[in-house]
Amino acid sequence: MNKEILSLTYDTNVKKLADEKRKYNIKAFSEMDRSGLEFKKIERRLFLYDTVAGEKLWIQYPGKETLTGKPWDFRPKMFIQKKNELMPDLAFPDIWDDL
Numbered sequence: 001m002n003k004e005i006l007s008l009t010y011d012t013n014v015k016k017l018a019d020e021k022r023k024y025n026i027k028a029f030s031e032m033d034r035s036g037l038e039f040k041k042i043e044r045r046l047f048l049y050d051t052v053a054g055e056k057l058w059i060q061y062p063g064k065e066t067l068t069g070k071p072w073d074f075r076p077k078m079f080i081q082k083k084n085e086l087m088p089d090l091a092f093p094d095i096w097d098d099l
Helices: 012-030 064-068 092-098
Strands: 044-050 055-061 075-080
Antiparallel strands (some): 044 055, 055 075
């Protein structure tokens, strides 16, 4: 595939805004209270987004990588409202394949 087709150029203001949002998100996620939580036993969900189709997207934490020393790990959770169905957990490779 041609590299030029996939490349994008952002102006300085867009890059600055993206950096500010990234730093804000990192700080916010790192400061979430995780005391007393345990993967697959006692977990929390944080609502993130409502899609146009009515799906609800959360992150659920802690994730399985917390067991291997990555305390900020979480996983996406999606609820499909029309079917009243919670989608199963996906591993990163599953999500990556869809992307």
